[in-house]
Structures are given as structure tokens and as C-alpha cells.
Amino acid sequence: MEYIWARSLETGNAIVDNQHKQLFAELNKLFQAYRSGQEKQGMKKTLDFMLEYTLKHFADEEKLQEECGYPEYLEHKRLHDEFRSLIKALDVKLSQNGPTEDLILEVYTVLHEWLVSHIKTEDLKIVQHIQESSTNKRKRDLTPPRKGTGYEPSSNV
Numbered sequence: 110m111e112y113i114w115a116r117s118l119e120t121g122n123a124i125v126d127n128q129h130k131q132l133f134a135e136l137n138k139l140f141q142a143y144r145s146g147q148e149k150q151g152m153k154k155t156l157d158f159m160l161e162y163t164l165k166h167f168a169d170e171e172k173l174q175e176e177c178g179y180p181e182y183l184e185h186k187r188l189h190d191e192f193r194s195l196i197k198a199l200d201v202k203l204s205q206n207g208p209t210e211d212l213i214l215e216v217y218t219v220l221h222e223w224l225v226s227h228i229k230t231e232d233l234k235i236v237q238h239i240q241e242s243s244t245n246k247r248k249r250d251l252t253p254p255r256k257g258t259g260y261e262p263s264s265n266v
């Protein structure tokens with residue numbers, strides 16, 4: 110299995126999009142490791158990557174949401190916090206019990222179910238919000254000002 114990036118997943122923010130692509134690349138590395146029987150060794154690397162990734166990427170994504178006035182910001186942030194805790198818990202399990210089969214399965218499931226579906230659903234809602242906001246702004250910009258505002262369009266145009 111391989112994750113292939115699709116343009117439909119783009120948020121339009123270069124930083125966030127590059128980080129999402131980086132995540133896909135990391136997941137693909139993990140699958141390659143699994144295919145070649147190296148997943149146990151790959152587990153620590155993957156979780157280290159995810160710990161750092163979730164700090165940096167979620168902060169950048171939350172900044173984007175604040176900047177565009179995303180109305181579901183708090184709920185989205187809660188999902189990010191939940192995911193950070195999940196990754197931390199997996200990392201603790203790894204240091205306590207090593208890369209057991211159960212842990213490997215859990216890491217795959219969490220990364221796939223949680224992150225990929227998060228990008229496809231929650232993150233795309235931000236994109237929609239940005240698109241709708243810019244369409245509404247364009248509409249406002251094209252609407253002639255109301256009479257009496259002192260900004261009426263000139264009658265001899």
C-alpha cells in the first residue's frame with residue numbers, strides 16, 4: 110500500500126501542504142519498512158518523527174486557522190491535542206515494552222485512520238472556509254455601495 114498525494118487534499122497554504130506531503134512520505138517509508146521486515150527498527154524513528162511533526166505542524170495549522178478566522182478552531186485544536194496525547198502514549202508504550210506486534214498495529218491504525226482521515230475531512234473544512242471567505246469577499250468588493258454612504262458610483266459612468 111502506498112499513500113499518493115492528491116491535489117484535492119491541498120489547503121492552499123504552502124507550509125501546511127508541504128508538511129502534509131512530508132507525512133505521506135513518512136507513512137510510505139513505514140510501509141516499506143514493514144514490507145522488508147524492518148518495521149520494528151522503524152518504529153522508534155516513526156514515533157520520534159511524529160512527536161516532532163505534531164508539535165510543529167499542528168502549531169502551523171492552528172496559526173492558519175486563527176489567521177483566516179476559522180469558526181471551528183477550538184474543536185480542531187482539541188482534535189490535534191487528542192492526537193498529540195495518542196502519539197505520546199504510543200511512545201511511552203514503545204519505551205516500556207519495545208516494538209510489539211500490537212504496538213506496530215496500533216501505530217499503523219492511528220496514523221492511517223486518524224491522520225489521513227483527519228486531513229481528508231477536518232483539514233479540508235478549513236480549505237472550504239478559506240474558499241468561501243474569499244468568494245464572499247469578492248462578492249462584497251463587486252457590490253456597489255448603498256446610496257447615502259457617500260461612496261455612490263458616479264451617475265455619468
Ligand SMILES: [Fe+2]
Binds near residue numbers: 189
Ligand atoms: Fe488538522
